[in-house]
Amino acid sequence: MVMTGNYASAYGAKLSRAEVIAAYPITPQTSIVEKLAEFVSSGELRAKFIPVESEHSAMAACVAAQTAGARTYTATSSHGLTLMHEVLMWASGARLPIVITNVSRAMAPPWSVWVDHMDSIAQRDTGWLQFFCQSDQEVLDTIIMAYKACESRSVMLPAMVIEDAFILSHTSEPVDVPDQELVDSFLPAYAPELKIEVGKAMGFGSLVKPDQYMEFRYKAMQGMEDARERILSVEKEFKHIFGREHGGLLERYRCDDAEVVLVAAGSVASTAKDVVDAMRAKGVRVGLARIRAFRPFPHQELRALGSKVDGLAVLDRSYTFGAAGAMFTEVKASMYSLQRKPAVKNYIAGLGGRDITPRTLEKILEDMLVVSKRGAEDEVEWVDVAGLPRRWR
Amino acid sequence: MTKGHKELPLTPVSDTPSTINLTGLWRVVRPVVDLSKCKKCTLCWKFCPDAAIELAEGEPHIDLQYCKGCGICSFECPAKCIVMVKEVGR
Amino acid sequence: MIEVRFHGRGGQGVVIASEVLAEAAFKMGFEVSAFPFFGVERRGAPVTAYARIDESPIRIKSSIYEPDYVVVLDSSLLRGVDVLEGLKTGGRVLINYPEASPLDGVPSGFKYYVIDATSIASAHGIGSQTAPIVNTAIMGGFAKICDKIDIEPILESIREIAPVKVEENVAAAREAFERTREVSL
Numbered sequence: 001m002v003m004t005g006n007y008a009s010a011y012g013a014k015l016s017r018a019e020v021i022a023a024y025p026i027t028p029q030t031s032i033v034e035k036l037a038e039f040v041s042s043g044e045l046r047a048k049f050i051p052v053e054s055e056h057s058a059m060a061a062c063v064a065a066q067t068a069g070a071r072t073y074t075a076t077s078s079h080g081l082t083l084m085h086e087v088l089m090w091a092s093g094a095r096l097p098i099v100i101t102n103v104s105r106a107m108a109p110p111w112s113v114w115v116d117h118m119d120s121i122a123q124r125d126t127g128w129l130q131f132f133c134q135s136d137q138e139v140l141d142t143i144i145m146a147y148k149a150c151e152s153r154s155v156m157l158p159a160m161v162i163e164d165a166f167i168l169s170h171t172s173e174p175v176d177v178p179d180q181e182l183v184d185s186f187l188p189a190y191a192p193e194l195k196i197e198v199g200k201a202m203g204f205g206s207l208v209k210p211d212q213y214m215e216f217r218y219k220a221m222q223g224m225e226d227a228r229e230r231i232l233s234v235e236k237e238f239k240h241i242f243g244r245e246h247g248g249l250l251e252r253y254r255c256d257d258a259e260v261v262l263v264a265a266g267s268v269a270s271t272a273k274d275v276v277d278a279m280r281a282k283g284v285r286v287g288l289a290r291i292r293a294f295r296p297f298p299h300q301e302l303r304a305l306g307s308k309v310d311g312l313a314v315l316d317r318s319y320t321f322g323a324a325g326a327m328f329t330e331v332k333a334s335m336y337s338l339q340r341k342p343a344v345k346n347y348i349a350g351l352g353g354r355d356i357t358p359r360t361l362e363k364i365l366e367d368m369l370v371v372s373k374r375g376a377e378d379e380v381e382w383v384d385v386a387g388l389p390r391r392w393r
Numbered sequence: 394m395t396k397g398h399k400e401l402p403l404t405p406v407s408d409t410p411s412t413i414n415l416t417g418l419w420r421v422v423r424p425v426v427d428l429s430k431c432k433k434c435t436l437c438w439k440f441c442p443d444a445a446i447e448l449a450e451g452e453p454h455i456d457l458q459y460c461k462g463c464g465i466c467s468f469e470c471p472a473k474c475i476v477m478v479k480e481v482g483r
Numbered sequence: 484m485i486e487v488r489f490h491g492r493g494g495q496g497v498v499i500a501s502e503v504l505a506e507a508a509f510k511m512g513f514e515v516s517a518f519p520f521f522g523v524e525r526r527g528a529p530v531t532a533y534a535r536i537d538e539s540p541i542r543i544k545s546s547i548y549e550p551d552y553v554v555v556l557d558s559s560l561l562r563g564v565d566v567l568e569g570l571k572t573g574g575r576v577l578i579n580y581p582e583a584s585p586l587d588g589v590p591s592g593f594k595y596y597v598i599d600a601t602s603i604a605s606a607h608g609i610g611s612q613t614a615p616i617v618n619t620a621i622m623g624g625f626a627k628i629c630d631k632i633d634i635e636p637i638l639e640s641i642r643e644i645a646p647v648k649v650e651e652n653v654a655a656a657r658e659a660f661e662r663t664r665e666v667s668l
Contacts, residue, residue, distance in 0.1 A: 002502070002505050002506045002509045002515060002517075093404065094404045095403040095404045134544075156403055164544075166518070166519075167518075167544050168544075170518060170519055171516060171517065171518035171544070172501075172502050172505050172506075172515070172516065172517040172518070173515070173516050173541070174509055174514065174515060193402075193403075194402060194403065194404070194406055200408075201408070201409065201410040202406055202407065202408050203406065203407040203408075203409070203410065203411060204404070204405075204406055205404070205405065206405045206406075206407050207405075208405050211395050212395065212396070212401070212405075215396070215397070215398040215401055216398075216401065216404065216405065218398050219398055219401065219403060223403075267544040268544065270542045270543070270544050271542065271543050271544045271545050273542050274542050274543050355545055355546050356545060357545045357546075357548075358543065358545060
């Protein structure tokens, strides 16, 4: 079928047999919940659809339903996600494997409905797994895989599947919608060890004194660490059944013998593959490393890559004020323990929906080839900003 | 005895209701109701933060197993029929 | 790769036109991608949509700046919007244009095609008389001007996508396919 990323999200939730969907509409997420509302009203999906009055309530409803043992789903974007922030923390602390789609969109002001990763990046410390997708197909597949990985006994944490605003959410692409029976064989019903049960008095979310708080956080940390292996094993099984894979935590594209590698997340990484091919055809040894999982962060994978290259050009589609791009700071931290460290430079690009063209990506890689030999004037550079020297188009 | 992380559930869950906490033990002053003055307005029942007041035909009966002795009922009572007296030798 | 840009006004079904093309090309075995200009669409405002068609999987997610084809759903856009911006030399332009009026004042270097999609949509009762929805008719015309896209898959995808008056939409597209003609400058 040819469908948008938003419909791919809706199909992903439907195929995963989400039992409770609570959502509040926001551009550009709206068509996800519209489609799911259709599925529920037509009876194609047996689920309770709760139209709530805010995103905070949407996540609260998911938390409650998941605590009662239901598989839940919601979708949001930008300000909706940040309004959920408090309850996102609750979901992970309560070890509820909720899956949401965040249609990643810039934060206002200035008001913008376009792609930017600030909303998602701002939630990196909430204890959620975060997957940045590059195609509509990956969105659908990742939702199904996220439920399976997150519901593992050793993980039991929620996951955020991130699709770029408009570039994926509203772009129609061929998407293979797998058979329900196959998905059912891959993803069994949700069966948590602990849940609210009628007739059994239990208290959830109770106060824990300083003598036990750290132990619970330690367990959540173990869950996130175990997620690394689970993401890989779940994807391996997915590939066996459905014939597709999306690159684990860090997708490497033509990185062998590369001098310089572009590190990026989301849809821009897809465009970058064309750029890498074109530059390789001219004999320039470049590659792409796509950060698919931002949480858990692929430190090991990046170290293995970093020890073999001269330079890493880290593209961030958001900026952490007072520091640098979040991908960059993580990548750089990963490199610290290496004996032979590559040069690492941060390129801030594509904020608020600014198009990142193949030409811009080529220029970034060309710049990095120079930087890896001579060092960088600035470690963090904003790309294609009016008023700065125009050297990116 | 503090439990190690392996003995703990994933998230704090108690299998007993909070009613096992007999908060009446916290009380230093106790409400005493003079039912002869009660107007059955039920304000004490509405204001009790611990739901420790039960009504019988509109008249308050205080469950001293849970009443913490906060005095809100006494403060709110328009008929002034609830007085707080010091707990002694309990 | 073929790159197509659509111009129209909010309410005319510009985005759906790009999706009809993508669906039709997909049926023919092509890889496709269709997307709107990511705006906040309002009725009457100029709207742009895009489509890419290729033999191999389409990985590029950047916008289209140098299209091979331009499809104009509303001739009033010829004034005010640079519909030819970036169009490749020799590129083809399909315009919904009134039957009786001559197309003049357009720059050379491109191939122009016209079809009176408004009259056709109106005659088939698609949309209202004051605001006929021309997207299905003009896509019939696109099958005429594009060598790689056949009319049958266009009609098939209209059957799948049109929410109401399915056969009327199909008939309008077929009629437009037959009546689309090249304009010699």
